[in-house]
Amino acid sequence: MLRTNTLELKPTKQQQRILREMLVRSSAIWNVGNYKKRQAFFNNDKRIPSYAKLCKELKSHELYKSLGSAYSQQMLKKLDKSWKSFWKSLTSENVEHKVSIPSYFKNYKTNQTLPKLLICRNDCYRIDDNYIHISCSKDLRKEFRIKRLLKIQYNGIRKWVGVKKSMEIKYIPYSKKFYAYRTEELALTPIDSKEENICSIDLGIKRYITAYIKNSKDFCLLYESDHIFQQYLNISKRLAYYQAIAKKENNKYSTHRIRRLYLKRKRNLSNCLNNILAHLFRKLKTYHISTIIIGDLTGIRDSQIPKHYRNKKKINKMIHNFWSYHLFLKKIQHKCEEFRIDLILANESHTSSICPICNEKVTPNNR
Incomplete structure (x- = not known):
């Protein structure tokens, strides 16, 4: 079982310069x-360069040498994936949208x-209680007089501790922050379960979860989502306000502030879902x-809202914008995998409009 720890890095100004330079070199290798793979693809070449072939071709490249073979090989592996x-x-039948070819890491305007x-790579870094130690390029070590590994402070809690894998460092430009994502391989920790104990869950909008637990003492758990939806609406109103200003003054639909608000809204929702689960x-x-x-x-979402529903605008916003069903289901699947709990998806189509006793279609007033 693989899990990821997310850590916010707190580098000094000098360390920021070093990290940015290494990230730029890494993106340049990508x-x-x-470029070589795309040219072979557009020229209808049947032999698109593989990972091993790219490593051989780029071994003598200046960027490959300046970044270091360990980092360069990891980026080429990621590209191959x-x-x-x-x-x-x-070739997949499940993908309905247009599939895009892997793009470049560059600003197309500038x-x-x-x-x-x-x-x-797992042998190029180590993590202590407060610091991350990573190796950097030789020329950067000479330029900034670094004798050993680059020591960077971080914020965050390492929730998962297991066999360490590779670690990814990303830079978020509109928040101007560096984040480290470390993958851990963990052993499964099954709970002491009983076959007759079952939990049935109904996912909703006003109540995110209505859980009925069937054991020696049958009872229900309700998780309201009104306060979460109110937070979502407040941030959405701020987004609309700043988007109107950006459109009026600069003829733009997005700015750094707007992107930060989108990120804040996404993280707030994800945090609430994590706390509920x-x-x-x-339990x-x-x-x-x-x-x-x-x-x-x-x-x-494909079905139409019934005519007898009031305030369709609010319902439409809740269903299409706020209610992230697939994200919620994915989080539940990960939790079930962690605790070794079986997950069954039951088809609920037309169950609210058909009587469970006589199997006849009924209207809301005649239930």
Whole structure:
């Protein structure tokens, strides 16, 4: 089982310069390798360069040498994975949207390479309680007089501790922050479950979760979402206000402030979902639940809102913008994998309009 720790880096001004330079070099290696693959693809060449071939070709390149072989190889591996994902998406029947070819890490307006990503191999870094130690390029060590590893302070808690894998360092330009994403391989920790104990979950909008736990003491758990939706609306109003100003003054739809607000709204929602699921699964662990049954609501957004519903504008906003069903389901699947709980998706189509006793279609007033 793989899990990721997210840490916010707090580098000094000198360390920021070093990190930005290394990220730019790493992105440049990506661009060089991606250029060779894209040219072979557009020229209908049947032999698109593989990871091993790219390593041989770029071994003598200045960027490859200046960044270091360990970092360069990791970036070329990542590039190879993205191309494999591209080929798989082209032949997949489940992908309905247009599949894009892997792009360059650059600003197309200024034609500058972006400090996007740096991948550290598991032997190129180590993490203490307060600091991350990473190796940097030889010329940068000489320029900034660094004798050993680059020591960077971080904020955050390492929730998962296991066999360490690679670590990715990313730069978020509109918040001007560096983040480290460290992957850990963990052993599964199954709970002491009983087969007869089942939890059935109904996912909703006004109530995110209505959970019915069936064991020796049958009871329900309700998780309201009105306050979460209110937070979502408040940030959305601020977004609309700043977007109107940006459109009026600069004829732009996005600014750094608007992007930060989008990120804040996304993180607030994700944090609320995590807190709800953490509390729910603590209860499931206490009551030895073995199976969870959830209604499969795939395609619910395609159906029209009934005529008798009032305030359709608010309902439409809740369903299409606020209610992130697939994100919620994905988080539940990860939790079930962690606790070794079986997950069953039940089809709920037309269950609210058909009588469970006589199986006849009924209207809301005649239920």
